[in-house]
Amino acid sequence: MKKKWKHKTWKEKKKTFRIGAVVCIIFLGLSFIQTPKYEEEDLTFVTVVLTGKPKFKKRVSTKGSTSYWLVLPTKSINYDVTGIDYKYLKSYRFRSDIRKGDQLKFGVVDDKVFCISKNNVDYMQFAKAQFHKQQNQLFIRWLSSCALFLSVIPLVFKEKPKLKYNDGSYHDISFGTIFILGTIICFIIILIIIGPKFLSGSEFA
Known part of the structure; x- marks a missing residue:
């Protein structure tokens, strides 16, 4: 039975972020070799x-x-x-x-x-198709880079970092929540900059 995120040890959580970082690197790399953009x-x-x-x-x-x-x-x-x-x-x-x-x-x-x-x-429409590919690649690269950055941050800390409040109490930093919210915010910002029409790489009927 899988452990819930909050019950995982810091070591187990770091392993998850490490896997996430590797996945981001793979997607980042694929954006440079898949659906190549051509000049005439x-x-x-x-x-x-x-x-x-x-x-x-x-x-x-x-x-x-x-x-x-x-x-x-x-x-x-x-x-x-x-x-x-x-x-x-x-x-x-x-x-x-x-x-x-x-x-x-x-x-x-x-x-x-x-x-x-x-x-x-x-x-x-050759020029429009190549521009679409360029924008699609940029979307994947930017989003993968943001997610990679958010995945790497927890790996810097050997022990689970905590925040100290004014009353002297300590609270864990929720890197899982930071990753999810950060990725969603990055997605929305990139989507606004790139444009939703360039997000898809699949074919229309």
């Missing part, structure tokens, strides 16, 4: 002919989250539009204009498509 010069531009109808895919995970992506079949490879970039696909116009046999120009990295054009008409 990072893309390779290729001209392709669609060998099949573009396929809009949908997957529902066991946790209930839904992801969407687009598969673009060509003779050599199936290209994909996924993640945040999928959000900035001009879906309605794309569905109306693009057919099997069309010649398209793609801006790609490996098999991932970040720009699509036909007859000089753009079907993806």
